[in-house]
Amino acid sequence: MDFSISAKAQDYLKRVKAFMAEEIIPIEDEYFRTLRQQENPWVVLPVIRELKAKAKAAGLWNMFLPMPEYGPGLTNAEYALIAEETGKSFIAPEIFNCNAPDTGNMEVLAHFGSEEQKAQWLAPLLEGEIRSAFCMTEPDVASSDATNMAATAMIEGDEIVLNGRKWWSTGIGHPDCKVLIFMGLSNPDAPRHQQHSMVLVPKDMPGVKVERMLPVFGDLDEPYGHGEVSFTNVRLPVSAVIKGVGRGFEIAQGRLGPGRIHHCMRAIGASERVLKLMIERAMSREAFGKPIINLGGNRDIVANARMAIEQARLLTLKAAWMLDTKGVMAAMSEVSQIKVVAPNVLQTITDQAIQMHGGAGMSDDFPLTQIYAYARCLRLADGPDEVHRGLISKFELAKYKTKSK
Amino acid sequence: MDFSISAKAQDYLKRVKAFMAEEIIPIEDEYFRTLRQQENPWVVLPVIRELKAKAKAAGLWNMFLPMPEYGPGLTNAEYALIAEETGKSFIAPEIFNCNAPDTGNMEVLAHFGSEEQKAQWLAPLLEGEIRSAFCMTEPDVASSDATNMAATAMIEGDEIVLNGRKWWSTGIGHPDCKVLIFMGLSNPDAPRHQQHSMVLVPKDMPGVKVERMLPVFGDLDEPYGHGEVSFTNVRLPVSAVIKGVGRGFEIAQGRLGPGRIHHCMRAIGASERVLKLMIERAMSREAFGKPIINLGGNRDIVANARMAIEQARLLTLKAAWMLDTKGVMAAMSEVSQIKVVAPNVLQTITDQAIQMHGGAGMSDDFPLTQIYAYARCLRLADGPDEVHRGLISKFELAKYKTKSK
Amino acid sequence: MDFSISAKAQDYLKRVKAFMAEEIIPIEDEYFRTLRQQENPWVVLPVIRELKAKAKAAGLWNMFLPMPEYGPGLTNAEYALIAEETGKSFIAPEIFNCNAPDTGNMEVLAHFGSEEQKAQWLAPLLEGEIRSAFCMTEPDVASSDATNMAATAMIEGDEIVLNGRKWWSTGIGHPDCKVLIFMGLSNPDAPRHQQHSMVLVPKDMPGVKVERMLPVFGDLDEPYGHGEVSFTNVRLPVSAVIKGVGRGFEIAQGRLGPGRIHHCMRAIGASERVLKLMIERAMSREAFGKPIINLGGNRDIVANARMAIEQARLLTLKAAWMLDTKGVMAAMSEVSQIKVVAPNVLQTITDQAIQMHGGAGMSDDFPLTQIYAYARCLRLADGPDEVHRGLISKFELAKYKTKSK
């Protein structure tokens, strides 16, 4: 049992913190102000491209990939602490080329992509030249049960033909988004987890149409966005299928483990940011003759936040460590656990911080409602809390002989 | 102890329900779609003016005022059930001329206005020809402690001069908003609750400037809006002061009681609407081979929602009945109680409904995030939860001899 | 909508309060001290018999029965307020002859008993000469599903023969307990709710054996107690069956409605007692230079308690009023709602009061752990929370067309 941080992770952490403090945090407010003033906010502002170049030059790039051939080769547990830092800013992840869903998509390609697929899509993603989206959730079915998926990816000769409608395809609004990973039903008669395929789809392919961008609590989250996308007879060569027809779930399982960890650590970083905002506000304003922090249960709220964050962080690190040392399958319960815990911690603390800010907390003078919306999304994205709780209890019950199934 | 509804209230309730079902609910989606498409959404769409005329003609107008000279003369307890119905739509309150903050402002004028003030402002408000705003909360101080208020309303000869900055002035963006009630410090040396005055300010007065409109969870809430307003040497005759210099808190206390009840009952109506959406969604979608409603703890969520709503409704009715029969002072604890309970019930249920809707719940395909933002506002508007909890416990402790103060 | 209390209820309430204040509260501590010192605590101490006689003479007797032929004839809503008062003492209910399970058993006999059954058992129960128990729950099955019941009540000629094992038969340890109501399976082939019979069993009948008394949080709750009872070939004439073979569930349903209300109101009275203890303690002790009540979130705890109690009381009154005016079937959701709410409120507040008392709260210097155990029991007795939540949601969903059942 050793809770200390490796020298390598400490080094990256220190450099990422410095980069955040010197380059990113100081320009973030101005960035969002400028973006909101754009007639078309679906753009990459120059400052982002500049900072990406700087981060890349500094080697603070692709830190999420454990394979040394693609970057620093940090373990998941090491990267977790980096992701926590980047979670304190909404623009940091892209700047370090560590943004969802590109991270997960790059992992998929690194693990399962053919050489051709890697050359065509992984290479430019690793360079940060293009971005990507992941098209899995569907509007017409309860996607909490992934086997409900109704979109099709049917083999016809040496082609695969995609049809259906997806939504919550995050990042699809980004001007650099060039490729989508589409998941659809190929073999309705195969066993339940061998029916679906993952297919690489150029975004400008005929038949692919972004029908609309979806707001989250009224926010379109430009320039990334969450799209509803229709696929109408989209024809691709079979070589666009990743790993093989019917292997979609197998890939998804591998993809989601580390990706969930990244989100959770970012959520923890965001929680620390929110706690800081809460305390600073509550120490600087007075009511009834005292700083707000000294009124009623406010100090208890701070203490509870600290306990919740600390525990969530440890659980994420444990899950990451299990991914690193025991593999995705052995880490499934822990990954689901932290997937439930971290967003709920963030949502709760953010709600309390809003309350402690008074009206200001609801406005965009502070990033609180934006963070709140992020937390709220995470409780649904990559599987809703309920599905993860179900999975956790399934693992728990499996330890016992039972007449329930 | 009689929980039945009076014949008069039943009659109005029935007619309001019918009006909602036939005239308002069917056009609401289209109304919001149209509004969003306006280049300038700070407008009153014709359908609203038409429906206002219809409601007025039907006598479903000014139902919030207990005084028979101004309308049907329903008691607060009777009106509570009406307000619950109107809370099921965001546009209904205006259509029945029962919208905050006009309701509270009309009450202030009806109770405390001079004949001149009534003729100038109350008459057109009662007719629904103009609308109003209430300028109390300030950006630069913790307004949870109202005595923190820093804006000034200083007597100079036979004029009163207003200076300062207010925000969260709801309704100030409405094109019909013609008058503001401003509260400011007049006598810093008077006893703590006799320092402030309420002043009627024409919105187009020189020195009054709406600096910006404040978003709530990203939503500007057009065409009402929440404004930040500066007052710079706004000069008015002393006759613009309501009731008298230094009597602002006295008026505020009377104003807020019934107003809080209205909001709470609307929150309960909104809760019923959300519960309905939740159940309909959860009964109509399937996952893992079952309707979602039958999965995990979802039925418990429904049961808990029913218990929470039922209790909140009863507490609101009790508080309203106390206002009607014992007066504002005797009802203070109950009013504070329901002020805490109702918005929290609505916020909790709405969060659960969002979760049960999956991604759709976060988008604007459903009114859930809009309702969520409304609930979130209510936990701060008219005094944050914390202040009300403090008041409730103060009343509780006052029942005992004590060495605490 | 009228929250005022009828003159008749006010009169009884005033007299019950006075009797409690003058006769019961002053002797309660001494009573328990004396009882604990008995070698055999399964006794009725003389003070109880004296106070029963006094209460009876004062007409404060059998107040729970709405039928005027048996007592004051208070409605359920009127009695609810009386029950709240008696809930502030563990010995008061017996003194007023309003103790469970006798109350429910008397109701059963009054409604469904034959003239012979009434003469034999109802008359002495009404006089307070004997006491009774109710034998329904079983140790070997999940009794939350009442149809699991495995004990049998089989007709053999003109006799009915009882076999099986029951537990949590409350009151069976009382020296005056003379009769049990036993519920068992008679017709396994009948429709699900027509299989069981209720049978009146003299406690000293051969074949009836109290196997042991069950502790609740270590407390045997003398001299009432909760027994585990075996029934071995207990033979009774068919005339011992209440209402008819196979009508057990029908009776149970009628029995449980008002009985649950009584328990809930007593729980609310107990909650008021606990809140009082909490405040008195927290106002009288100091830590860190302040009365404890002024530390941290303690005042919020008081405010939350007040809101929870107030809402629970209103919901109980509403449910009682529905029983009175709409009948048992129409009140089923409300009765289940309050059955969940009231014990949970009491449990929560008592836990908080224990915490505010420090170590003393866990000891028997205060009645807090005893009250806690009572609350904990109520969350299981007469149906666990879970079953009631299930029922509430079933009523809720029944308002909608549905594909779930």
Next chain:
Amino acid sequence: MDFSISAKAQDYLKRVKAFMAEEIIPIEDEYFRTLRQQENPWVVLPVIRELKAKAKAAGLWNMFLPMPEYGPGLTNAEYALIAEETGKSFIAPEIFNCNAPDTGNMEVLAHFGSEEQKAQWLAPLLEGEIRSAFCMTEPDVASSDATNMAATAMIEGDEIVLNGRKWWSTGIGHPDCKVLIFMGLSNPDAPRHQQHSMVLVPKDMPGVKVERMLPVFGDLDEPYGHGEVSFTNVRLPVSAVIKGVGRGFEIAQGRLGPGRIHHCMRAIGASERVLKLMIERAMSREAFGKPIINLGGNRDIVANARMAIEQARLLTLKAAWMLDTKGVMAAMSEVSQIKVVAPNVLQTITDQAIQMHGGAGMSDDFPLTQIYAYARCLRLADGPDEVHRGLISKFELAKYKTKSK
């Protein structure tokens, strides 16, 4: 970051688990049955002495002390996992000579005792020949604020004279309890944390009187017990003072850190035991045609329990690791954090397990109410939750420049 367990800890853990499984768990029920049948339950049953001898012979003895001269010399983090195991039985800690309050008292003596004190008291404690108690909390003041302490330990010449009343002196009922550590006020005029002394008091000293044993939820917790003890002019040589007059708080601070960790890990072990009981019960009973585990939100309860336990364990390990590597002062926030978290997790899960057991859960057929009472105690013992929350927030706020104190 390494969550693996050292080879040494694994070895001890494996042997403790085997010892528990083979020697302790099989006899525990019988032990408690036998104890309850004793006329005088304040005894050490022979089986305990036998098992102590066996454990000692196996080297599974004094595992809590990190100093290698006194035992295996496990770190706090290593011992934490052992303590978790022993927390699954109420008798295990004594058998391994790892029982509170002896552990804390031995630590005090090992760190701060004079050679004479070590020879007289530490040696027989280490051998398991005698036991001890800790007399700090007082009945007449709010002991949450330790500086409230009113008992006195006054120097008179070369003697120290003790007066006052203590309670919640755990273990004082044990027949082997021979020595008490008493804390009292020596220098009222010294700085706030230098006023008190710790004194070693033979239990049979004249003037020491155990006034009564205190029940916890009705349970006297024999043969350990929680005593109320009066000290009347107890005269001891100054050499009975530990470390020096006025150094009581200094010692207490050092004593409490590891002791809290031990309790927390035992609470986590108890939580695992409760979760196991819950699942086994819920998988083995049926209601409404399904195993109870598959009803309503029961699987969610299991999942939530797993997440809570996992997080509490990680936080305890982190706190233990900080004690080991950074020292008591640096670990203070983490120690307070886990002191709040672990007992609350145990209390919540136990309440849910009781509910899932139905009536059986409240009786002594299962250890649930006993465990519940243990959890409830822990929320007050060694400082109530509220004091720890206050401390945690103080550390948090200290990170910021502030005008609050």
